[in-house]
Amino acid sequence: MWRYVLMRIVATVPVMGVVAVFVFLMLRLAPGDPAAVIAGDYATAEDVARIREQLGLDQPIPVQFARWIGQLLQGDLGTSIFTNLPVTTLIAQRLEPTLLLSLTTITFAILVAVPLGTLAAWRAGSLLDRVVMLFSVAGFSVPVFVLGYIFIYVLAMWLGWLPVQGYKSPFVDGLVPFLQHITLPTLTLSVIFIALIARMTRAAVMEVLAEDYVRTARAKGQSELKVLVRHALRNAAVPIVTVIGLGIALLIGGVVVTESVYNIPGVGRLVLDAVLARDYPIIQGLILFFSFIYILINLVVDLLYTFLDPRIRY
Secondary structure: OHHHHHHHHHHHHHHHHHHHHHHHHHHHHOOOOHHHHHHOOOOOHHHHHHHHHHHOOOOOHHHHHHHHHHHHHOOOOOEOOOOOOEHHHHHHHHHHHHHHHHHHHHHHHHHHHHHHHHHHHHOOOOHHHHHHHHHHHHHHHOOHHHHHHHHHHHHHHHOOOOOOOOOOOOOOOOHHHHHHHHHHHHHHHHHHHHHHHHHHHHHHHHHHHOOHHHHHHHHOOOOHHHHHHHHHHHHOHHHHHHHHHHHHHHHHHHHHHHHHHOOOOOHHHHHHHHHHHOOHHHHHHHHHHHHHHHHHHHHHHHHHHHHHOOOOOO
16 A cells, blocks of 8 residues: 555655646736836836836746746745745645644534434435435535625624624634634535535445445344445445545635635635735645645545455455
8 A cells, every 4th residue: 555655655746747837827827027016006117017027927937937936946936926925835834724624624514414424314205315315416516706795794784693704713802703704704615515525425324224234234124224324325435425525626716716705814815815926936826725725635545445444455
């Protein structure tokens, strides 16, 4: 297995290389000039030219790319055009809110979606099954920002149960203020995640419940709870874990919108600010950072297969 892990880690290098080339060319070929944005509306052509020279934007594209790759190999993601701070420093400053929001969302979604999907498969065709499927369709249909504003209006403004916006660190402000401020973003971001996992769990468990060994377990007099947990859900774990890993892509995209709606100073908000300001180094660094996280999660999911299904060997 360790040989497989090493091979997968090595395989991430060309993948990250392709991502780096794509990101670099996409940003450089997009319309707009960051030097003109920095200079302002009243800057002269000489001011813009001077800024372009300072940023190295007057160099040919291959020269800019070679210089950027050299910095990446040294662990340097570049320096922000506007704040003049290293991109790694900016990511580190914003990482805590995004990381905790992602963890609470994944945990809440799994705890809700897996039991819902299992019960829907157990009672296939019943009212519960129809409700779960309706929720799954609605969860994919409603945009994240719409859900955010609905939750803000109902739970924060109308009922007054939770604060509207902001973020409180559990390490600085305490656990209770943190939970109060993270609840609404977690609910907003977890809806699409719950819909995805619940639907896949239902399909996987229904397929397993039709197997002969499940009928044998029931014939031996085992309880329905034991049949569902030990036989059905355990053998359906591989596709469920797979869809959880794939859902991380939805989570990454949803973080950007959710943090903007709730004014959370996380990495997602940093992405939006960098795009609006056309801050090339931050955009490039963040895309590479998210790409690495996604590749790492896929590797972890692949390794979990061996623990969930003893028949899988690398």
